[in-house]
Amino acid sequence: MRLTLEAIESLQAVPDAIARLLRLIPLVAMLAAAITPAAFAMESLASAPLLLAAWHMTSGTFLLIFIIVAGLTYLVLKFHREVESRRYAERAAHDSRDQIEISVAAANLGLWDWDPVTDTVWTSDHCRTMLGLTGGTTMPREKFLDCLQGEERALAEARMKEAMITGRQCEAEYSLLQPDGSTQWIASRATPRSRRGGKPDHLLGVLMDITSRKQAEQEAVEQRKQLTHLTRVSVLGALSGALAHELNQPLTAILSNAQAARRMLSHKRYDISEIRQILEDIMADNMRAGDIISHLRSLLRKDELARRPVDMNQLIDGVLAFSKSDLVLKGVRVTKDFCTDCAMIEGDPVQLQQVLLNLFVNAGEAMNQMPMSEKSLHIVTEKTRAGHLRVSVTDTGEGISDSNLQFLFEPFHTTKALGLGLGLPICNWIIMAHGGQLFAQGNPGGGATFSFDLPLPIEVANEDTESSRVFG
């Protein structure tokens, strides 16, 4: 195929050489015109009339012969040079083809070239090895596509046709089922080319084996999911005491109410409205217990990122209510300073709750050694100048040492005796997945502030919200 291409190109080169030759004719004519007056000058000097006559007679013919000889010499020289340069170009082309083949094989790439006229595909050796194809370099397209199954095959066929029509490069990834049951991933990049100029008449493709990259990607996603799950479990483990307390409250109320009612009924005289009130209270506490359980379940699920409108203030209040016992047990005073009309964002409420929970638990733990009167947690939501929602959690704990600050978001870096060192990295991943950023800083007066920025909807981001702050 490459040879025919070159043959066509060299055929095209012959008329080209002739055209260049024709351009030389005016030059030769000018040369002749310059020689003729010189001949006339010689004539006036000559003494032999015969010679002069002969000169007169033959000068026109002589000039003609001279022109012809000069022209022919030029032509031969020119042709020789043309042949030389063509030979050199051929050698260079051969060299560069060798170089391409060596580099293509070294880069683990497969090459293919589809000719729609004959509907055949030329394939490089490496390409056939990658796709598990047997046979010669050129094969019908049907056979070439046999390496793909079902939907992917149809997709590949459609993409090839489309590329030929639009003339645009197309990129795709395909999974190939190997005989041993494993999956091989191939990335393909096809470029429509034209041999004669104008409309594309063949499709040149490069294949790359991306199996290891795909596997690494999938493993990373899987690992992150597991790690996220793991910290959720560990955060909940730390909170389990407080959680049990939270669930025990409604259970205590239900049991005591029911037993009180039974005692009342065993007396001869009892107040029926009191019994009714008891039943109402029992139902309310039952709902409360149910809510706590469903909340716990939602925190434990291994979900994908869901995007829903989320009211950050409500979310914070929800998590605070959930971790109330933990904070109360530790004697932490909680204050809030919420922005009223900039708290609506898009995000995964469960994952954002996880971030808040983690920050609250960390803040609580950082204040363990402080006297109770100095334990306080301050939570602020506000709009930044850049039009983001910023949530800041400030504690009055030990603060962050400079040496820890730089490793804060590194996995497996922990200052806690029983910590996994995964809480903050996962918070960071979650916030990044929401298009935001998590920051930490030690405060000059002691304690630390953790804050994150999340993008606000555009219309809210552009509003001026200076006057919309409330203090709670």
Add this chain to the structure above:
Amino acid sequence: MRTPSPLVYLVDDDPSVLRAVKRLLTAGGFDTKAYSDPALFLAEHNPATPGCILLDMALPGLSGIDVQSKLAATAHRQPVIFISGENNVPATITALKGGAVDFLLKPFDETVLLAAVRAAIARDAVTREEEAEAGDIAARLAGLTPRERAVFARVIAGRLNKQIAADLQIVEKTVKVHRARVMKKMGARSLAELVRLAYKYGLVDKEVASGT
């Protein structure tokens, strides 16, 4: 002296639990005063009222342990029963070291709760009776003249009349008179009873020390 009927103080920040447990205690026959705010409880609590205190561990502002240590500063305090949703061993130890009589884990059964309250109230009654008796004895002791006190101290220390007479440089007969008055004023019918009273209310070391 008529003792007022026992009162159960209940302190829990969860309004629902507070209402339910108060109902149960009332249905169980106990007068109950419920507080959701520990500070208000401390302000209104009357240590002189017999009864007991049911105290939640996890309270906002002041923890159950804090409330307990503040109560410890008052005299005639009622026994404290802790109620907690969390099986927290260090907190339990602190509570028991601080003199808590019981520790109930939420959710608790009525029989457990009522039995604990009953036992605490009984214990409070005993304590109050003993305290009353101790106060009585102290009053009787205060009625002794200095000379009688000196004789009393030597009698309970086991010294004979002759020795006491020598100690105080008085005649034995006078010692006998003082001794008879001490017995009468202290309400003791025998020497053994006098010694028992003195030991029971910790008068021995004090009196012996001051007498010699």
